[in-house]
Amino acid sequence: MTLSAALKSAYAKPVVHLLCLAPLCLLLVAAFNDALGANPVEKLTHETGEWTLRLLLVTLSLSPLRQWTGEAAWIRFRRILGLYCYFYCCCHFSIWFIADHSLDPGSMIEDIVKRPYITLGFSAFLLLLPLALTSNQAMIRRLGKKWKSLHQLVYLVLLLGVLHFIWQVKTDYLEPTIYAIIAMILLIHRVGPIKRLKLKSSTVAR
């Protein structure tokens, strides 16, 4: 099967759904088997947080993939992946709110205000909400050109997410650095088209 056929196959989307749900299923199985280690809350918080970031990076890899492979069908998966990213972000936030703050909004808000890395993480979570809410045909139609500018927010979310990760590390920066490098590559990739776009519009203006 060619890449194009695989991407366009009727099975492609169900497979993506399964792949996206797999980490959560594995975590739940581990949780019920008491296999999350000595600090299961920390494990769940970290895992759901990392999967949020991973899915965000995968979502943002689709348009570079389209360019590199010349295959437009990659974009079919952008909405699913983006929504799963938001889903893991909700899990991440909920675990933290429930276990770390015992569902006490006052305690949560104090943390958000006082701790910069939490301020960043919480902002990213909030910014993802409008993106998730407008990820459907009806909203795309309704918002028209505004939809695209609204969804540019995802780059800010990426930046906040990576900083949120780096800022809580005690001394070993290896892992967040890997995420940061991938994020940089994806962002740099987008600077090219933006520049070209600007050049084009300035020529038009002239």
Add this chain to the structure above:
Amino acid sequence: MIKLKKRWEISESEVTPESLYRQRREFIKAASTIGGAMLLNAWPAANASYRVGDYRKGVISLDDEITGEEDVTAYNNFYEFGTGKEDPRENSKRFMTDDWTVVVSGACEKPGTYGLEDLIKPSELEERIYRLRCVEAWSMVIPWVGVPLGSILRELQPTSAARYVAFKTLHDPVRMPGQQRAVLHWPYREGLTIAEAMHPLTLLSVGMYGKTMPNQNGAPVRLVVPWKYGFKSIKSIVGIEFTEVQPLTSWNMSIPREYGFYSNVNPEVDHPRWSQKRERRIGEIFKRDTLMFNGYEEEVAGLYDDLDLSVNF
């Protein structure tokens, strides 16, 4: 001086889960009947030359439930064997601690290189159940086996110039693969004031749960200072030096803004990036309040009467 007995005169059976002390008794029974050679076979995991045999039980106890041994040996911050919590257990499996020696130097009458058995006499071992509060806001309750550091230091006869005690961990990137990456300034260094080092709660520990110290927990000999954040309780000690000036300490060298020399557990003084008000006890889901000096305020607060703890964090 400090009356330790009063608060902790609880029998050990009241605080130790039954399964645990049964295991322990069985071990002691086995140890006394089978003999040394068989014991070695029965305990392949520990390869330390120093072995914990009999010890005085329940010298200091707690009302808190003891954390499961499986958790305490699987969730460790011991960067010499990797920065992940589960790395130390995996990467320290082949760590040999045979013929371990500790170099004693500095302002004392009896400097020299000591074998572990000479420094910590097996006949003086006692069990103490302490809370351990990590700077990362989690905590455990661990039954340590060891000897009060003060009694060892007194034997070494510190001079009047000895105002601090500096400790050093083994530096051997081959045996401690985590040292191949410069995540901290190796060797790991820690230090206490002489008064802290002499305090009756301060323990030099060679075992836990009635057994020889597992590699991942700091074999063969580590410090336990229960009122300070866990990183002060330096592991796998090879050097003790009496100094006149405050010694350098690894975390303080790396990030002085976040980790001070004292690093006493203090819910009022936050880590610059996170709160120290509450902690997650390993085995629990919700957080509990962190106690001043980790619950040892009555015993140790006097050490810091003249100190502004928010400045000297």
